[in-house]
Amino acid sequence: xxxxxxxxxxxxxxxxxxxxxxxxxxxxxxxxxxxxxxxxxxxxxxxxxxxxxxxxxxxxxxxxxxxxxxxxxxxxxxxxxxxxxxxxxxxxxxxxxxxxxxxxxxxxxxxxxxxxxxxxxxxxxxxxxxxxxxxxxxxxxxxxxxxxxxxxxxxxxxxxxxxxxxxxxxxxxxxxxxxxx
Amino acid sequence: xxxxxxxxxxxxxxxxxxxxxxxxxxxxxxxxxxxxxxxxxxxxxxxxxxxxxxxxxxxxxxxxxxxxxxxx
Numbered sequence: 001x002x003x004x005x006x007x008x009x010x011x012x013x014x015x016x017x018x019x020x021x022x023x024x025x026x027x028x029x030x031x032x033x034x035x036x037x038x039x040x041x042x043x044x045x046x047x048x049x050x051x052x053x054x055x056x057x058x059x060x061x062x063x064x065x066x067x068x069x070x071x072x073x074x075x076x077x078x079x080x081x082x083x084x085x086x087x088x089x090x091x092x093x094x095x096x097x098x099x100x101x102x103x104x105x106x107x108x109x110x111x112x113x114x115x116x117x118x119x120x121x122x123x124x125x126x127x128x129x130x131x132x133x134x135x136x137x138x139x140x141x142x143x144x145x146x147x148x149x150x151x152x153x154x155x156x157x158x159x160x161x162x163x164x165x166x167x168x169x170x171x172x173x174x175x176x177x178x179x180x181x
Numbered sequence: 182x183x184x185x186x187x188x189x190x191x192x193x194x195x196x197x198x199x200x201x202x203x204x205x206x207x208x209x210x211x212x213x214x215x216x217x218x219x220x221x222x223x224x225x226x227x228x229x230x231x232x233x234x235x236x237x238x239x240x241x242x243x244x245x246x247x248x249x250x251x252x253x
Contacts, residue, residue: 107198118194120201127201127231128194130224138223146231 020065021095022075022082023049023056027162029080030059036078042067046169047095056083058113062095099173108177112170115163117144124149124178132163140167149178183211188221189245196221197228200250204232212250222246 024030030046037044045062053060063071065087075081088094100111107127109118115137118128125148129141136159144152149171156168184203188196196216203212212234214225226236229250238249 104194104198106202107194109194116194118197127228128197128224130193130220141224141227145227 014064018065019062019088020068021047021050021053021086021088021093022061022063022071023053023084023086024059024061024080025056025083027057027059027165029082030057030061031162031165032078032080033061033075033082036074036080037061037063037071040074042071045095046098048098050088050093050095052090052092053084053086059098060095062088098169101173101177108174110170110174110177112173113162113166115167115170117167117170117174119149119174119178121181126152129167132161132166134161134163136161137163137167140164149175182208183213184209185213185215187215188225189215189217191216191221192218193220193224197224200225200228201232204234210252214248214250215245216248217245222248225250 022033024033034044034046042063046059047062048058049056049060068085072081072085086093098112102109106122107118107120109116115131117126119125120127126144129144140155140159143158154168155164155171159165159168186199186203188199191199196214200212200214203209216222216225222239225248229236233253234250235253236248237251240247
């Protein structure tokens with residue numbers, strides 16, 4: 001009797017062996033690279049760096065290795081080349097999930113890097129935005145707290161700092177979760 | 182009715198969630214919230230205002246705050 005064992009595929013359809021990570025010197029470069037790569041239609045993910053990577057900033061980009069040359073060429077052309085490109089060859093080289101999710105029963109909190117967003121599950125009302133330390137965090141919180149996920153502005157549109165960017169990632173993940181309820 | 186919430190020692194978002202749960206019945210006209218960080222003070226104030234409560238008084242004792250929130 002044959003037993004077929006299927007390799008677990010990543011969400012964007014590539015197995016671990018087919019993926020690599022791009023390491024950048026600072027988070028601004030990650031933001032620029034993410035925007036450029038997504039605009040060009042590449043399926044990438046912003047993740048936390050794997051334990052074995054000691055260089056670079058707190059974010060990495062996971063990408064399909066098969067597209068390595070085209071991606072590097074584009075990033076070099078834009079002046080934001082990665083400082084390192086590493087194939088995901090083992091568990092210690094696997095990027096870690098950027099999101100920390102905590103269920104408080106009636107409320108759900110998602111943290112991305114240093115920013116947290118908390119939503120009341122039954123109403124999807126944003127009850128808290130906190131974290132960071134960037135000057136636009138109080139502004140972002142004022143614009144979002146007390147509004148539903150549908151009414152609130154996307155922090156990626158109104159934020160101007162790395163905290164705004166991290167909150168935007170948490171907001172995007174929360175939107176995804178909300179659509180599953 | 183008045184209620185006192187001691188959220189000292191809790192990190193965000195828990196003080197906010199404690200406040201949200203406390204006002205759920207809608208019968209609390211006055212809520213006293215005790216917190217021990219600036220961030221908690223700001224976050225509870227913001228949540229209170231979004232729920233039509235006004236921050237009428239904040240007393241600081243060392244690192245701790247005693248906030249009085251009155252329903253509008």
